Amino acid sequence: MAKKLIDSPEKLADEVLSSPKYRRMKLPRETVMNIIHQLQEDGWKGSDLDRQVRLKLHHLTAPYLGDLQEEVDYSGFGKNEPLAAYQPLCSALLAQHTSTRERLQLLETFYARLFEITGKPGKILDLACGLNPFSLPWMPGAETIEYHAYDIIEPRLTQIERFFTHTGLKGTVHLQDILLQAPGESADAVFLFKEIHRMEDRKKGSVRGLLEALQAPWLLVSLPTRNLTGSRNLLDLHRRLIASILSGLSWPVTEVLFSNEVVFVIRK
Ligand SMILES: C[S@@+](CC[C@H](N)C(=O)[O-])C[C@H]1O[C@@H](n2cnc3c(N)ncnc32)[C@H](O)[C@@H]1O
Structure with missing residues (x-):
């Protein structure tokens, strides 16, 4: 029919x-x-x-990037478990989505290197977060950081909220399309990891508008340095993308290069 x-x-x-x-x-x-x-x-x-x-x-x-397979079981964890004890569980969770699986091997130094530039933020917004909040057990001083996660896929946010509750982390989740409504709350740092190329595909010019609307002195925007199959080096292409998004703005940018991801640390 x-x-x-x-x-x-x-x-x-x-x-x-x-x-x-x-x-x-x-x-x-x-x-x-x-x-x-x-x-x-x-x-x-x-x-x-x-x-x-x-x-x-x-x-x-991007369903092809993977997702959480099932409800996370926290029954093996006690009440006052140190955050580092969650690393094995979180490694398995992060491995279920391509973006965070690629970041797993970087986590020992990832946040430490970024915070060398920004200082330790007291409050972070993680925009288009995917499964990245499960990387908090590797973040120096995470126990005292306020962490606000934004995405458009509700089941992911529900799992992230359960994680915050179980670990006692100071976090909230927001089902919000950040291109249609930029987060209004201010923060010390904003993460926008590995999504702006897709956002620009959705609407050219949208990322510039978002970055301008955000109320934070540090914007940490990352992109992959290789395509999904690993066959193509994207570093120069993505450097040009950031340069064109920020053109005409006098915001200093420090590039932090990891083996498969580049973070542009922008001082707004
Ligand atoms: C490739 S994943 C990146 C996840 C994470 N930032 C990382 O690097 O591990 C992209 C995520 O962005 C979310 N997303 C895409 N567009 C969005 C939007 N306009 N507002 C909020 N979330 C968005 C998707 O639902 C998905 O979870």
């Missing part, structure tokens, strides 16, 4: 959000509506619009 053509953006959003693929993710409705409106502005209609919306969402949520 031919698929019924959906004639309104609202109905198309309903259909996509209730589809088996996206039902579980519980994406913000405004994200899907924004993508539909943008594609309509670009002239897409009917079944082509439907196809393009699903393609864009697939790219945005």
Whole structure:
């Protein structure tokens, strides 16, 4: 039977959000509506619009990068467990998503090297966080840091919130499309790791607007230095991307290069 053509953006959003693929993710409705409106502005209609919306969402949520397989079991952990005791469990969790799996081998020095430049932040926003909050057991002084995690995939945030509760970390989670609504709260540092290239694909110029809106003296923006298969070096391409996003702004940038990720430490 031919698929019924959906004639309104609202109905198309309903259909996509209730589809088996996206039902579980519980994406913000405004994200899907924004993508539909943008594609309509670009002239897409009917079944082509439907196809393009699903393609864009697939790219945005990147299911091919992996996700948490199941509910995390904390039964083996006591009440006052030191944070470092969570490292083996968190290694297994971080390994389930490509971005954080690639970062696992860097974690012993990752935050220490960044905080050499920024000083130890008291409050951090981790934007488009994915599974990165599970790297907190490697962060120097994490026990006293306030940590606020933002993403658009609800089950991930639920798991991160459970982690904060079990470890006693001072953290909150926010289901928020940061390109549609930049976080309003101020912080000492903002992490925006390995996502701005996809954000610029979603809407060219969107990352500059976001960085300008953020209220923090340090913006730590990272990008991978190789493509997913490891066959292509992306360092120069990504240096040019950052330079073009920041062009005309007088914000000093210090580049911290790791084996598979480059962090641009921006003093705003
Ligand atoms: C490639 S992962 C990167 C995760 C993490 N930053 C890291 O480097 O490990 C991208 C994450 O960004 C989230 N994301 C993408 N666009 C977003 C947006 N506009 N607002 C909030 N989260 C977003 C996705 O849901 C996904 O969890």
